[in-house]
Amino acid sequence: MNEPDFAVSAANLTKTFTLEWTRKRLLALDGLDLRVRRGEVFGLLGPNGSGKSTTLKLLLGLIRPTTGQARVFGQEAGSLASRRRLGFLPENPYFPGFLSGREVLNYYGKLVDLHGQRLRARVEELLELVSLQPAAGRALKTYSKGMLQRVGLAQALLHDPDLLLLDEPTAGVDPVGSRQIRDLILALKKRGKTIIFSSHLLEQVQEVADRVIILHRGKKIQEGTLDELLSVQGQRQVTVSGLTPELQEQLVAWLQNAGAELIAVTQPKQQLEDYFIRAVSK
Numbered sequence: 535m536n537e538p539d540f541a542v543s544a545a546n547l548t549k550t551f552t553l554e555w556t557r558k559r560l561l562a563l564d565g566l567d568l569r570v571r572r573g574e575v576f577g578l579l580g581p582n583g584s585g586k587s588t589t590l591k592l593l594l595g596l597i598r599p600t601t602g603q604a605r606v607f608g609q610e611a612g613s614l615a616s617r618r619r620l621g622f623l624p625e626n627p628y629f630p631g632f633l634s635g636r637e638v639l640n641y642y643g644k645l646v647d648l649h650g651q652r653l654r655a656r657v658e659e660l661l662e663l664v665s666l667q668p669a670a671g672r673a674l675k676t677y678s679k680g681m682l683q684r685v686g687l688a689q690a691l692l693h694d695p696d697l698l699l700l701d702e703p704t705a706g707v708d709p710v711g712s713r714q715i716r717d718l719i720l721a722l723k724k725r726g727k728t729i730i731f732s733s734h735l736l737e738q739v740q741e742v743a744d745r746v747i748i749l750h751r752g753k754k755i756q757e758g759t760l761d762e763l764l765s766v767q768g769q770r771q772v773t774v775s776g777l778t779p780e781l782q783e784q785l786v787a788w789l790q791n792a793g794a795e796l797i798a799v800t801q802p803k804q805q806l807e808d809y810f811i812r813a814v815s816k
């Protein structure tokens with residue numbers, strides 16, 4: 535199994551945990567088949583406990599599958615060669631609160647073997663990418679949740695990985711902050727990165743993911759592009775302005791005469807989140 539076209543390919547990936555006290559077996563991931571193409575933004579969706587973090591940890595090699603296997607750019611998950619090309623934002627990244635954003639990135643940069651001028655340049659480049667330069671000298675304990683997630687993203691990018699694994703990158707982040715994170719995901723896609731992220735906040739996935747899977751109790755229950763999953767087959771929506779009550783009546787009569795079935799006449803609404811962001815950015 536060597537598929538360089540795929541950033542990630544996994545076959546029959548299964549993970550059972552044995553619970554410590556009761557020795558009961560818990561099936562956290564059940565026979566997952568997964569293929570993520572290079573350059574794709576891929577969403578792992580599902581409620582809490584459905585196996586999203588387990589999937590990401592298996593791809594990282596932080597835990598070993600009970601059966602099945604996963605490959606990252608053709609290399610076995612967990613191997614050094616696969617890890618070199620991976621960046622990871624954990625669900626709740628922990629950084630010492632007394633360090634500044636710049637200090638944390640310098641520290642992690644050294645861990646991935648950056649030094650001197652190269653390290654300094656890379657840290658500034660990433661601070662700019664995640665829009666944290668103005669706050670880079672402040673202690674992390676003064677950062678918002680959204681800012682901390684962006685520090686975590688910058689950390690994951692230090693060694694310029696090809697694949698990013700982001701575990702709930704927008705959980706607990708306010709609307710403006712999570713908008714910034716989603717814009718960043720799109721910017722990284724433009725730079726050719728492959729991004730796999732998990733979310734239980736379904737409405738936030740819509741604008742960024744090319745394809746998604748939905749997990750439920752460790753099983754894949756859906757897979758596809760959002761268009762495939764969300765478009766209502768056999769119906770069309772027409773949006774018009776200047777429709778007077780008389781015109782509407784005529785239009786409805788005309789449609790019915792022509793054999794079309796009218797399902798709804800509704801007023802288009804903006805998403806509450808867009809409305810909120812427009813209101814606060816004024």
Ligand SMILES: Nc1ncnc2c1ncn2[C@@H]1O[C@H](COP(=O)(O)OP(=O)(O)O)[C@@H](O)[C@H]1O
Nearest residue numbers: 551560562580581582583584585586587588589
């Ligand atoms: N180390 C572990 N030991 C025992 N059970 C675990 C462990 N990690 C995860 N689980 C269980 O596996 C299931 C899937 O968990 P997880 O992948 O974290 O879900 P999600 O990220 O979708 O919320 C849950 O029932 C969780 O309690």
Ligand SMILES: [Mg+2]
Nearest residue numbers: 586587588625
């Ligand atoms: Mg999780």
